[in-house]
Amino acid sequence: xxxxxxxxxxxxxxxxxxxxxxxxxxxxxxxxxxxxxxxxxxxxxxxxxxxxxxxxxxxxxxxxxxxxxxxxxxxxxxxxxxxxxxxxxxxxxxxxxxxxxxxxxxxxxxxxxxxxxxxxxxxxxxxxxxxxxxxxxxxxxxxxxxxxxxxxxxxxxxxxxxxxxxxxxxxxxxxxxxxxxxxxxxxxxxxxxxxxxxxxxxxxxxxxxxxxxxxxxxxxxxxxxxxxxxxxxxxxxxxxxxxxxxxxxxxxxxxxxxxxxxxxxxxxxxxxxxxxxxxxxxxxxxxxxxxxxxxxxxxxxxxxxxxxxxxxxxxxxxxxxxxxxxxxxxxxxxxxxxxxxxxxxxxxxxxxxxxxxxxxxxxxxxxxxxxxxxxxxxxxxxxxxxxxxxxxxxxxxxxxxxxxxxxxxxxxxxxxxxxxxxxxxxxxxxxxxxxxxxxxxxxxxxxxxxxxxxxxxxxxxxxxxxxxxxxxxxxxxxxxxxxxxxxxxxxxxxxxxxxxxxxxxx
Numbered sequence: 001x002x003x004x005x006x007x008x009x010x011x012x013x014x015x016x017x018x019x020x021x022x023x024x025x026x027x028x029x030x031x032x033x034x035x036x037x038x039x040x041x042x043x044x045x046x047x048x049x050x051x052x053x054x055x056x057x058x059x060x061x062x063x064x065x066x067x068x069x070x071x072x073x074x075x076x077x078x079x080x081x082x083x084x085x086x087x088x089x090x091x092x093x094x095x096x097x098x099x100x101x102x103x104x105x106x107x108x109x110x111x112x113x114x115x116x117x118x119x120x121x122x123x124x125x126x127x128x129x130x131x132x133x134x135x136x137x138x139x140x141x142x143x144x145x146x147x148x149x150x151x152x153x154x155x156x157x158x159x160x161x162x163x164x165x166x167x168x169x170x171x172x173x174x175x176x177x178x179x180x181x182x183x184x185x186x187x188x189x190x191x192x193x194x195x196x197x198x199x200x201x202x203x204x205x206x207x208x209x210x211x212x213x214x215x216x217x218x219x220x221x222x223x224x225x226x227x228x229x230x231x232x233x234x235x236x237x238x239x240x241x242x243x244x245x246x247x248x249x250x251x252x253x254x255x256x257x258x259x260x261x262x263x264x265x266x267x268x269x270x271x272x273x274x275x276x277x278x279x280x281x282x283x284x285x286x287x288x289x290x291x292x293x294x295x296x297x298x299x300x301x302x303x304x305x306x307x308x309x310x311x312x313x314x315x316x317x318x319x320x321x322x323x324x325x326x327x328x329x330x331x332x333x334x335x336x337x338x339x340x341x342x343x344x345x346x347x348x349x350x351x352x353x354x355x356x357x358x359x360x361x362x363x364x365x366x367x368x369x370x371x372x373x374x375x376x377x378x379x380x381x382x383x384x385x386x387x388x389x390x391x392x393x394x395x396x397x398x399x400x401x402x403x404x405x406x407x408x409x410x411x412x413x414x415x416x417x418x419x420x421x422x423x424x425x426x427x428x429x430x431x432x433x434x435x436x437x438x439x440x441x442x443x444x445x446x447x448x449x450x451x452x453x454x455x456x457x458x459x460x461x462x463x464x465x466x467x468x469x470x471x472x473x474x475x476x477x478x479x480x481x482x483x484x485x486x487x488x489x490x491x492x493x494x495x496x497x498x499x500x501x502x503x504x505x506x
Contacts, residue, residue, distance in 0.1 A: 005034045012041045014053065024052045036063070039304070042297040055169035072252060073312045078347075079224065079268030080361050081314050086370065087330035087352035087426055094421055100255060102421035103143065103187070104162065109428045110140050110189035110451065113209040120191045127195050138196040140166075143189050147181075151287065155326055157183035157203075158501055159192065168192055180206040183385055183403075188412035209408040210450075216453040218434050218483040221365055223232040225266050227251075228480040230374070230439025230457035234305075235298035237291045238462040239278075242389060243477035243495040248308050250494070263481070269359050270313055273439040273457050274320020275376030276342075278335075282322050289464060293332050295324045295338055303341035311347050320374035320439060328420040329411065329427060330354060356411055356431055360484060368484065371433035375440030375456075376418075377404075377411035381439075383464030384413075395473055397456035398447040401436055404428065405449060435482075444476035446489035455480050456489040 008414065009028055013020060021029075029035045032192065040059045112413040114120055120139045129138060142159030150156055155170045155178065170181040184190065191207035229247075233239055249255035251264045262279035267338065269392070278290060292298045300311040320333045324338040333350040334344050350355060361367030378400045383391040391399055405408055411417040435453045442459035458478035477495020482488070 002034075003110060005038070007040065009034060009206055011036050013055075015221055018040065018052050018160075019054060020042065026054075027056065031460060034061075035300075039297050039300045041486060042294055045404070058171075072310050074253075074265045074310050076265065076268070077313050078312050079359055081316060081349050081365065082268070082358040082361065082367070083349070083351055084356040084431065085426075086350075086355045086471075087332055089422065098421040100472050101423055102255055102346060102419075102425055105407070105423060106425040106428055107141075107189055107428055109425060110209050113408055114189070114207060115200040115428075116142050116189045117191060118209050119205060124196075126159065126161045126165040126166045129166055129201070130164055130199050131176040132196060133198055134193055135197045139191065139193045140199065140201065141189065141191050144168075144184055144186055147184060149187060149414055156183075157181060157184065157192075157200075159190075166199060166201060168194065168203045170203045170206070174204045177206045178271065180208070183387060183406070185381070185384065185398070185413045185416075186406045187414050188409060208406045209215060210406045211452055213450060214353055215489065218366070218368060220360055220368075221362075221486055223266055223483065223485045224268045224360060225263060226269040226271065226359065227267055228271045228273065228437055228455050228482070231275040231320070231409075231459035231461070232272075232302065233275055233278040233441055233459065233461045234302040235278040235292035236294075236461050236464075237289055238464055239291070240460045240462065240477050240495060244305070244460055246494040248305065249477060251309050251313075264310070267310075267313055267481075269311075269373060270309065270315045271319045271370065271437055272315065273372055273437055274353055274460075275316065275320055276320070276321040277323060278461075279322040279324060293391075299324075299339040300341050303339075303345065306342065306345060306348070311400055313347060314349060314359075316349045316351060316357055316370075316372070316375065317342070318355050318372045320352050321376050322352065326420075327376070328418045330420065331374075337401045354427065355379065357435065368434040370435045370437060370488045371429065371431075372437050375400075375408050375438040378438070378441055380411075380413065380416035384416075394441050396441060397438065397441045397443050398445045400441075400452055401438060401454045401456065402447075405436060405454075407454060434459055442472050442476070444475045444478040444480060444491055446480060446491065451481070453489070455482075455489070 006029055020379050032366045037059060063323050088390040122139055124138050124140055144157055145160040147160035148156045158169045158259060159168055170177050172178050193205040194201045194203035201272055207369045246255055253264050254260045280295045292301060319325055321327055325331055325335055333352055344347060357370045358367045381400050381403055382388055388396055388399045408429045433452060437455045439457045444455055444458040445456040447454045457480055459474050459476050463474055481490045481492055
């Protein structure tokens with residue numbers, strides 16, 4: 001054992017109140033896996049460490065248990081995983097022009113989608129509209145720069161394109177357009193038709209980029225399953241150890257009745273949608289809520305349990321706002337220096353947040369496109385969009401996800417998330433997914449919108465004071481299971497009463 005490692009272990013033990021003698025120091029030097037022993041000490045509550053002999057005995061017993069619970073393999077072929085998009089741009093200095101390029105790129109990307117709509121076939125630039133005096137039926141595409149309500153009850157939108165700005169008035173005489181105008185967020189890109197007259201548009205229709213009505217509902221030719229999980233928060237004092245153990249035992253075919261134990265043998269993919277660990281310094285006084293105060297040890301503990309999952313299952317991981325990395329989106333893959341133990345796992349695929357992945361493709365089947373996004377922007381739209389707020393706000397994650405799909409953007413409003421301006425807006429939903437998967441809100445739901453399955457994942461910790469302040473009402477300990485052959489969704493409850501909650505997302 002290296003001297004520095006030994007000194008670190010001795011220091012950890014002394015900080016835990018353990019008295020050491022010369023014989024114990026010799027025993028420490030003979031431990032075959034010092035990194036594992038150091039992680040073990042870090043995860044032990046202070047009151048459970050009466051003396052060194054007890055620690056060593058407990059550690060050796062846990063090692064034996066881990067060996068007996070090492071990764072198993074089910075006798076089936078591994079699934080296919082292809083990364084369609086994962087952010088990996090090198091860091092660089094940003095300036096004002098980068099923000100200009102960012103919004104220009106967004107306008108161009110979503111304009112390309114809107115131009116396929118028949119209502120917008122005869123487009124006019126805003127600059128040309130401002131030069132016309134006579135009344136004329138027009139169609140225009142613009143970014144919503146401003147939104148106001150007039151004294152007469154109209155919604156006044158200010159639209160901007162690369163050529164200029166113009167105001168558009170939307171009244172209750174056009175009920176559908178008026179309702180859409182009320183729901184409009186700043187900085188989203190919309191299409192609009194109406195009557196142009198002296199530098200103002202009297203709108204009669206608002207067109208969203210949206211998902212086409214003819215989107216195909218893909219189904220796998222063979223029976224296979226995907227499992228969707230998020231928000232483990234390893235390292236928190238309120239992490240649901242018992243519920244998580246039930247999940248792991250079930251995945252290993254060691255929990256549940258005979259029928260339930262057969263399903264894991266057909267699981268080919270597990271998606272982990274961010275907040276793998278509790279993190280450090282995420283919010284004020286977080287130290288008081290941490291069982292594992294070291295970020296490296298949080299990831300080591302996470303990897304230790306991940307290795308118990310059958311090794312033939314592909315595990316696709318994206319980060320979240322609690323993970324050890326920048327908050328600005330897109331977030332790159334988990335940093336290797338913090339999560340090295342996770343990176344070393346052969347069945348793990350690391351992607352950014354957001355990311356798009358294709359799974360289960362074959363010569364006969366194109367596979368499913370999965371859009372992963374942790375969901376940091378979701379609370380903003382839960383509070384700012386009236387219809388979502390009135391329907392329950394953050395408790396209606398399905399409505400938030402539908403709203404963003406309709407806008408074809410994960411966070412259109414400038415203040416809805418921290419973002420990194422680039423030559424491309426990587427939060428635009430250019431490719432229509434088969435599954436849109438999220439976490440962050442800690443509530444579980446499964447719905448469908450125009451043949452896109454919308455999945456919000458549960459969390460694996462009890463409700464905390466911080467969650468109450470943030471307005472979160474979690475539904476912990478659930479796993480979202482999808483039968484790829486039927487597209488049916490089953491929500492498995494590993495927390496509290498033994499039961500299953502089923503939901504058909506077709």
